[in-house]
Amino acid sequence: MGKKVRVALVYGGKSGEHDVSLQTALAVMSAFDYDKYEIKPFYITNDGEWRTGKTLLAPPDDVAKLRFAPDETGENALTPVLRGLSPAAAGEEAPIDVVFPLLHGTYGEDGTIQGMLEMANIPYVGAGVLASAVGMDKVIMKKLFAQEGLPQCVYRYFNRTQWEKDPAYFIMEVEVSLGYPCFVKPANLGSSVGVSKAKNREELIAAIDLAFSYDRKVIVEEFVDAREIEVSVLGNDEPKASVPGEIKSSNDFYDYKAKYIDGKSVMEIPADLPYETAEAAREMAIRAFQAIDGSGLSRVDFFLRKADGALLVNEVNTMPGFTPYSMYPLLWKESGLSYRELLDALIELAIERHAEKQRLDFGSGVPKS
Missing domain, CATH: 3.30.470.20 (ATP-grasp fold, B domain)
Known part of the structure; x- marks a missing residue:
């Protein structure tokens, strides 16, 4: 049997999709071939604290087991991720071969963790910094x-400062260019969090206020x-x-x-x-x-x-x-x-x-x- 590939699974995170990430992590851990891979789990709490679990010899059977307690040694869980991952610098074999980020939404899918892994020169699964950031920002993506x-649907966008300065202008823009119904979304978020369908002006204003509670930029799209x-x-x-x-x-x-x-x-x-x-x-x-x-x-x-x-x-x-x-x-x-x-x-x-x-x-x- 050849050498196992050592995979760090990173999940949880400071996002409205934290629990979705846990479900993803449990599914991925359960599907890996443990004869080929060695799995090291890293859990990020809702507050952004990194915690690490023991290397898995078999997949966990319950999502509750993915929420680890703080490291008893007091060591920041980021340390074992970053330490020694560049063999040339550390003079020893890297403890992890590749990182698999299973983070949905903000601080995970938006290029932030990808940037950290790029700086540390660590291989990781998925999109790079640019694609992750663009994929999270619906305006830049469009x-x-x-x-x-x-081809794509008609849309308009604005930030909080622009909206607060002249809401009447942007209401007019939406009503003339898109009409009702229309969809209002935070520009940077996933899993349809903060998304509303507005059928009239009153609902439009309420939907914009809701979207601004999740992001500083809002996008409004025509109904198709x-x-x-x-x-x-x-x-x-x-x-x-x-x-x-x-x-x-x-x-x-x-x-x-x-x-x-x-x-x-x-x-x-x-x-x-x-x-x-x-x-x-x-x-x-x-x-x-x-x-x-x-x-x-x-x-x-x-x-x-x-x-x-x-x-x-x-x-x-x-x-x-x-x-x-x-x-x-x-x-x-x-x-x-x-x-x-x-x-x-x-x-x-x-x-x-x-x-x-x-x-x-x-x-x-x-x-x-």
């Missing part, structure tokens, strides 16, 4: 989609009577797209309740689409992934407008739901890649991307071969 020539189509993307420089799937929401729209609470939404895999539409979605998913400089994994979400069959890119999610029952792995399962094989592929892609970066000259003046 601007890049427009640059790429990808459409089917919700999703495609999974996997890869680095040569990404591949899965078959498309469709979300049939149990709610008025696919909000947090419909995603995680009532359990009544339906995922249709593969989506019942004409061949040409399915292929167009796959091609556009790869273009959207590359537009934000994606790597590792992403789920790309679309609207398929009922009136004319137009396919509109909605957003790219760089850390999609990742339990065995989530859309991202289910789409790959339908495309011929099992959950365990998907984990193997993501680890390989992370190590591949890190090795590629080691060829770069970071200031020595001597190019690396």
Whole structure:
């Protein structure tokens, strides 16, 4: 038996999606092949404190066991992550081969932890700093989609200072450009947290106030009577797209309740689409992934407008739901890649991307071969 790959799983975090992250972590821990991998869990509390558990010899059987107590030694849990991860600097073998961030939302999916891992020169799964940040900021994402020539719905955006200075102007902008109903969202957040559907001016103002409680920037999008189509993307420089799937929401729209609470939404895999539409979605998913400089994994979400069959890119999610029952792995399962094989592929892609970066000259003046 060869040497095991040592994987640090990081989950929890200072985010409204903390509990979703725990469910993802439990699913991933349960799916790894412990004959191939050695798993070290790192839990981040709601307050941002890092805590570490013992190396796993077998997966935990309950999500409650993922919330570790503070380290009795008093050592900051970040220390074992960062210490010795550069063998050349430490003069010894790195204790961790790759980090797998399983953090959804703020301080995890937005480029922050990715930046820390880049500074420490640690291989990690998923999107890099730029793609993570862009994937979290719906406004910047949509601007890049427009640059790429990808069709999307009409939207407007503004920050808190602009809104407080002249709310009447932005209300007029929304009513003239988008009309009612429309969707109001925090620009930087996931899992539909803080998202509202506004049917009139009173609801619009209330929705904007709610969105500003989550972020300093708000985006308002036109209502599109459409089917919700999703495609999974996997890869680095040569990404591949899965078959498309469709979300049939149990709610008025696919909000947090419909995603995680009532359990009544339906995922249709593969989506019942004409061949040409399915292929167009796959091609556009790869273009959207590359537009934000994606790597590792992403789920790309679309609207398929009922009136004319137009396919509109909605957003790219760089850390999609990742339990065995989530859309991202289910789409790959339908495309011929099992959950365990998907984990193997993501680890390989992370190590591949890190090795590629080691060829770069970071200031020595001597190019690396």
